[in-house]
Amino acid sequence: MTAEHLDGNALAGPLGEIFAVDVTSATGRCASCGLTGPVASLRVYGPDPGLVARCPGCEEVVLRLVRAPGTAWLDLRGTVSLRMNVPD
Amino acid sequence: MRRLVWRPAELVESVAETAVARTLRFRVPGWPGHLAGQHVDVRLTADDGYTAQRSYSIAAPADGDLVELTVETVPDGEVSPYLNEVMQVGDQVEIRGPVGGWFVWRTESKAPVLLVGGGSGIVPLMAMIRARRLAGSRVPFRLIYSLRDPERRYYAEELRRPDPGLDLTYLYTRSAPDGLSRPAGRIMLDDLAEGGWPASFEPDCYVCGPTAFVESAADLLLALGHAPERIRTERFGPTGG
C-alpha cells in the first residue's frame, strides 16, 4: 500500500493564513462526483510545489493552494460549495 | 477568530520519550490556547534564509504559553533530527497554530470515546486523554495503541498509572512482550471489537497514524457498524522528517 497522501487536516495551517474560520471542518461538495464530506477527509498531496486536495471518492482535484512570498493562490474550481459553521 | 501568524518559540525542555522520540516543550509568547487534537506547523530558518517546515500534533492541553510536542526522529529527515538532536534549550523555532478544527475532542462532549493510535499517531490522542483528566470529565475513554514493539511506547509511565474511566489496549505489530496472548501483528477486526466500544454505544472514534494504518483501522470500524460521521481520522504522511 502506498502512503503518498496526507489528509485535509494538513490544510488547516495553510488555509488558516487566509481565512478567519477553520475551513478543514467545513463540509465541501465535489464538483466532479457530488460527494459531500468534511474538508479534513480530503486526500492531500504536497505541500510542494503546492497543496493539491483530491476527492476521496473520485480522485478529482477539488482544491489547490500555492503559496509564494506575499501571495497565495487558491483554486476551488473543483468544489461546488463549502458549508461552514460561523459564530453569530 | 483570527488569521494565523508565525510566532517565535523558545525550547524550554526536551525529554527523551523513546530511543528515537523526544517530547519538546516550547514557550510561545502570545499563544492563544488550543483544543486537544490540534496541531501546529513548525518552521526552521537557516542563517541564509533557507527554510523548512513540518506539522506536528500537540501532545498536551493548553497550559498558558507552553506548547508541548512529541517528535519522532525520521532517519535522514530534515526537521526532526534538528529538533531532537541539534536543538538545545534556549534555541528558537517559529510555530504557527493551533490549526485543525476537525480532529479535536472537546471537554464538554458527552459521547464515549474510542482512540485508535498507530505509532506516533498516539500524540494527539494523548492530548485528549490529558485534557479529559485535567477537566475531570467522566466520559469513558478507550485507547487502542498499536506499535512495533514495547520499546516504542510513548508516555509509558503516565499510561501505566491508573486513570479511572480510561481503558487501554496495546497491540504490537513486530514483537510482543512475553506473556501476551495476542501474537504480534497488524490491527484486526477482533482488536477493535474487543478493545473498543460496541457501535450501538455511538462512540466518537478518533484514528491517527500512518496513512495505511488509518485506512485499515477506519475500514474495520465501518465494518463493525460505526457510522462514518463518528469516525474522525488524521494521517501522518510521507512528507514528514
Next chain:
Amino acid sequence: MGIISRGFQGKRRDAGDRLPPGQYLVEDFPVLSAGPTPRIPPDRWEFTIDTEAEQTHRWSWEEFMALPSETPTVDIHCVTKWTKLDTTWEGVSLDVLFEDVETAAEYALVHSYGGYTTNLPLEDLLDGKAWIAHRFDGEELEPRHGGPARLIVPHLYFWKSAKWVRGIRLLNEDWPGFWETAGYNNYGDPWREQRYEGD
C-alpha cells in the same frame, strides 16, 4: 526573514556557479506529487502528438523503444529550490519524435497519465533541448519518478518535465497547464528565477 534557528542547516550542500539564483544543491532525488502515482503497464502505454490540424502521431511502447535513443547528462532545477547536478537519463529526443510532424503551431500542451498537464512554447522542446526519458541513472525509470516514461526539459524548472507523459498537443494559442493555472510562472526559466506568476 523569520527567526533563525541556531545550527539549522537543512539537507543541502554549498553552492557553485552551476546553481541558478535561489537554488540549493541536493544529493538525493526528492519526489513531489500532485496525485496518486499512475501505474501503466507497457502494453497499455502509448505516446501521441496531436497537431493543430488534428492529425495524431502515435507510438506504442515497442515502437517508441525501437527509436534511436540518447543519454543526456543534465542539471535539473526544481521550483521548490532544489537543484541536482549531473543526472543521467536515457530517452528519445523530441527532434526524433517530431521528424514527421507537420505543424505551424507555436505552443505545446504536455499531458500525462493521471491528468497532469504543463505548457511550453514548442521551440523549447526542439533542437536537442528535450527528451522522453525511460531510464534514469542506468536503471528503468521508477513509477515515482515518472516511469515508464517522462519528459525531460532541463533548461526549465522541473515541473515542466512532466512525469508519466502520455502525449503532446500542439496549439495555436497558449493553454496554461496544471501549475501554470495555480500561480506558477507560465515559462519557468530558473536562470531568471521565474517561479511565480509575474516573476
